[in-house]
Amino acid sequence: MSGTGNMMHRPTDTRSASMSRMGAAGRTSAVASSFVVADAGQCIGCKACELACFAVHSQANGIGASVGTVSVPVVPKVYVVRTGDTYVPVQCRHCENAPCAHACPVQAIRQEDGVVMIDEDRCIGCTSCVLACPFGAIEVSPVYRAGHLVTQSGLTHRANRVALPRTAASKCDLCAETENGQPACVDACPNHVLRLAKGISDSPPEPRREVFFPRL
Amino acid sequence: MSTTIDKISSPPCMKTTDYTDPVIHIDPTLCTGCRRCAEVCPVDAIEGLPGEPQTINADRCVICGQCVQICSVYASDWAGSSPQESAARRLERIQERDMPADIREPLFAAYYSYNLNKVSDMMTKPGQFRIVQCAPAIRVSLAEEFGMPFGTLTPGKMAAALRRLGFDRVYDTNFGADVTIMEEGTELIRRVTEGGPLPMFTSCCPAWVRFAEIEYPDLLDHLSSCKSPMQMLGALIKSYGAQLDEVEPANIYSVAIMPCTCKQFECDRPEMESDGYRDVDEVLTTRELAYWIKQSGIDFANLPDEEFDSPLGQYSGAGSIFGVTGGVMEAAIRTGYELLTNEKLPKLQLDFVRGEEGIRVAEVQVGKLQLKVAVVAGLQHAYQLLDRVQAGECDYHFIEVMGCPAGCISGGGQPKIMLEKQRIEAYRARKSSIYGHDAARQVRKSHENPHIIKLYDEFLGEPLGHVSHHLLHTTFQQRGPGKQSRSSTISIKGDTDYSIH
Ligand code: SF4
Ligand code: SF4
Numbered sequence: 014m015s016g017t018g019n020m021m022h023r024p025t026d027t028r029s030a031s032m033s034r035m036g037a038a039g040r041t042s043a044v045a046s047s048f049v050v051a052d053a054g055q056c057i058g059c060k061a062c063e064l065a066c067f068a069v070h071s072q073a074n075g076i077g078a079s080v081g082t083v084s085v086p087v088v089p090k091v092y093v094v095r096t097g098d099t100y101v102p103v104q105c106r107h108c109e110n111a112p113c114a115h116a117c118p119v120q121a122i123r124q125e126d127g128v129v130m131i132d133e134d135r136c137i138g139c140t141s142c143v144l145a146c147p148f149g150a151i152e153v154s155p156v157y158r159a160g161h162l163v164t165q166s167g168l169t170h171r172a173n174r175v176a177l178p179r180t181a182a183s184k185c186d187l188c189a190e191t192e193n194g195q196p197a198c199v200d201a202c203p204n205h206v207l208r209l210a211k212g213i214s215d216s217p218p219e220p221r222r223e224v225f226f227p228r229l
Numbered sequence: 230m231s232t233t234i235d236k237i238s239s240p241p242c243m244k245t246t247d248y249t250d251p252v253i254h255i256d257p258t259l260c261t262g263c264r265r266c267a268e269v270c271p272v273d274a275i276e277g278l279p280g281e282p283q284t285i286n287a288d289r290c291v292i293c294g295q296c297v298q299i300c301s302v303y304a305s306d307w308a309g310s311s312p313q314e315s316a317a318r319r320l321e322r323i324q325e326r327d328m329p330a331d332i333r334e335p336l337f338a339a340y341y342s343y344n345l346n347k348v349s350d351m352m353t354k355p356g357q358f359r360i361v362q363c364a365p366a367i368r369v370s371l372a373e374e375f376g377m378p379f380g381t382l383t384p385g386k387m388a389a390a391l392r393r394l395g396f397d398r399v400y401d402t403n404f405g406a407d408v409t410i411m412e413e414g415t416e417l418i419r420r421v422t423e424g425g426p427l428p429m430f431t432s433c434c435p436a437w438v439r440f441a442e443i444e445y446p447d448l449l450d451h452l453s454s455c456k457s458p459m460q461m462l463g464a465l466i467k468s469y470g471a472q473l474d475e476v477e478p479a480n481i482y483s484v485a486i487m488p489c490t491c492k493q494f495e496c497d498r499p500e501m502e503s504d505g506y507r508d509v510d511e512v513l514t515t516r517e518l519a520y521w522i523k524q525s526g527i528d529f530a531n532l533p534d535e536e537f538d539s540p541l542g543q544y545s546g547a548g549s550i551f552g553v554t555g556g557v558m559e560a561a562i563r564t565g566y567e568l569l570t571n572e573k574l575p576k577l578q579l580d581f582v583r584g585e586e587g588i589r590v591a592e593v594q595v596g597k598l599q600l601k602v603a604v605v606a607g608l609q610h611a612y613q614l615l616d617r618v619q620a621g622e623c624d625y626h627f628i629e630v631m632g633c634p635a636g637c638i639s640g641g642g643q644p645k646i647m648l649e650k651q652r653i654e655a656y657r658a659r660k661s662s663i664y665g666h667d668a669a670r671q672v673r674k675s676h677e678n679p680h681i682i683k684l685y686d687e688f689l690g691e692p693l694g695h696v697s698h699h700l701l702h703t704t705f706q707q708r709g710p711g712k713q714s715r716s717s718t719i720s721i722k723g724d725t726d727y728s729i730h
């Protein structure tokens with residue numbers, strides 16, 4: 014990695030691969046972009062990270078510490094995937110020039126303090142961001158509030174006329190709202206597979222939409 | 230939805246086994262082979278390659294349920310090609326597991342057999358006298374299933390909930406624990422004075438009993454012949470309790486709420502019956518009771534506090550500390566000391582048996598006797614001690630063994646904690662809640678519980694007497710060729726002389 018000011022606590026192959034895919038390896042930005050990196054070979058596929066992620070993001074749905082308090086489907090913001098014999102958790106890289114944000118037609122995705130955030134209320138569930146994300150870190154899923162499925166007025170199932178759920182994009186927000194700022198997945202992983210990599214950079218970001226979507 | 234449910238879960242046992250339902254299962258369609266369960270399994274019963282679905286060797290498994298507690302791989306509700314397909318798959322899994330149909334929590338790869346449907350069906354049968362007992366460790370954990378803080382103490386709400394679920398009598402396993410102390414304490418004194426096999430081991434934890442039967446069958450005569458508190462109370466409910474209520478034992482339906490996945494196995498043991506009646510008919514776990522309360526629409530948080538029924542629901546503080554590691558020992562010393570010396574125990578809180586280490590040892594001056602005791606929490610710590618007993622090198626008098634890492638408050642049927650880092654926090658809170666419950670009770674020694682005194686006056690006669698022997702004591706059986714699993718690494722606390730004065 015030919016980074017100038019990018020100080021990774023733990024540079025990995027994954028990171029450099031992703032940077033070159035962005036066509037912008039080594040460019041720096043004014044916004045410090047941190048993200049959770051995974052040591053793919055070490056992951057045992059226990060999904061403790063998924064469960065922890067779901068647990069800390071679901072308190073508004075009345076979910077406490079015990080599994081018995083869970084009354085909504087488990088929808089995490091990190092996904093453990095398996096390829097061949099290897100498990101690896103996949104989550105948002107908080108890209109400096111977030112392609113998802115560029116793709117979002119309603120500006121529901123913004124970067125705040127280096128964290129790429131999705132405003133669920135604003136999201137129209139169009140999945141543009143899902144297609145734009147090079148990592149598959151975004152999932153569009155039904156929205157639950159206070160333990161109940163939110164339905165969207167005006168949308169009904171063709172056959173039985175039942176209101177359809179409102180869906181919204183959801184992805185890692187680096188546990189922006191947790192107390193100590195330590196992502197829950199990093200804490201929960203029994204194998205120390207996950208780490209918070211802190212990016213520190215000094216020059217302003219450049220628009221790179223043409224790199225990602227030359228024909229958009 | 231599809232009605233062809235092949236038994237996808239419950240993989241066939243690796244070997245033949247001596248009981249029909251292995252209780253603990255791993256769903257091979259979910260298990261990712263992370264083997265975290267294998268790390269906590271004290272007897273290496275979980276077999277398989279990393280990354281492949283695991284199987285449980287049912288002949289070796291002691292049914293402690295620790296694997297169920299740790300497994301974090303769940304069925305994703307979004308994995309199917311459509312939401313309808315995912316919902317149908319979920320329902321299939323729920324039916325395979327015989328869980329309540331309306332359950333909403335995630336389904337994990339490791340799970341245990343559920344009995345709630347069986348029990349709730351039986352509850353509707355007319356002409357039955359329905360009795361329930363609850364273990365000491367339920368009242369400090371049940372509330373967690375309703376979102377309350379770890380260790381919230383709710384004996385009153387629990388009794389109220391059980392009445393609303395339709396039980397005619399709400400009794401308490403803590404009373405059975407008080408009886409256990411009377412019987413086990415007397416047995417210990419007899420063994421010490423008459424030279425019976427020593428050390429004597431407790432026999433209240435069915436996972437430990439099963440462990441001894443599989444791994445150390447040659448040491449079975451070291452186990453106390455006492456049934457567990459649950460079985461003792463079960464036997465008393467259908468004899469003494471039936472007399473008091475003037476009901477036929479045959480018409481009693483007796484349910485126990487336990488923190489433990491092994492208690493159903495214990496209650497199914499053929500020897501756990503008296504006069505042709507099962508001591509306990511069915512066991513539910515803490516989690517199952519929570520499902521039931523939710524299913525019935527009971528607003529647990531706003532229930533009034535109600536009392537347990539008398540006399541088999543009236544307990545001492547000693548009975549209530551059975552739920553934590555060291556509790557049986559502490560309760561036994563409180564009574565044993567006074568029975569042996571005829572003097573008042575100067576200090577009730579016996580800190581030397583309290584703690585979190587896998588093994589704690591101490592010497593207690595009881596009259597002229599220097600009583601050497603040990604407490605084991607977590608079966609992985611038992612191997613080394615038992616090897617020493619086998620070699621004749623262990624001169625302790627009394628050893629408490631509990632299968633789970635912090636005793637029954639950490640049992641396999643207790644609320645499952647989502648974040649691993651909160652587990653210790655949960656155990657500590659449950660534990661301090663149990664000790665607080667003990668400290669707040671007026672009567673804190675089993676032999677001073679007036680209802681225990683009355684039980685012996687009116688019904689049992691004396692500890693280890695004829696009636697006791699018939700109802701409250703049992704035998705054990707060899708279940709394996711002897712030690713086959715790992716040996717342990719242990720940390721020992723204590724080993725110093727301890728004077729109660
Ligand atoms: S918690 Fe760690 S080991 Fe488990 S699935 Fe997540 S990254 Fe892998
Ligand atoms: S049962 Fe659960 S903890 Fe055990 S290997 Fe399978 S997924 Fe992992």
Ligand code: SF4
Nearest residue numbers: 270290291293294296
């Ligand atoms: S129930 Fe206990 S003994 Fe059986 S496999 Fe699970 S952890 Fe091992």
Ligand code: SF4
Nearest residue numbers: 434436489633637640
């Ligand atoms: S310690 Fe308690 S919960 Fe654990 S196996 Fe023994 S009796 Fe059951």
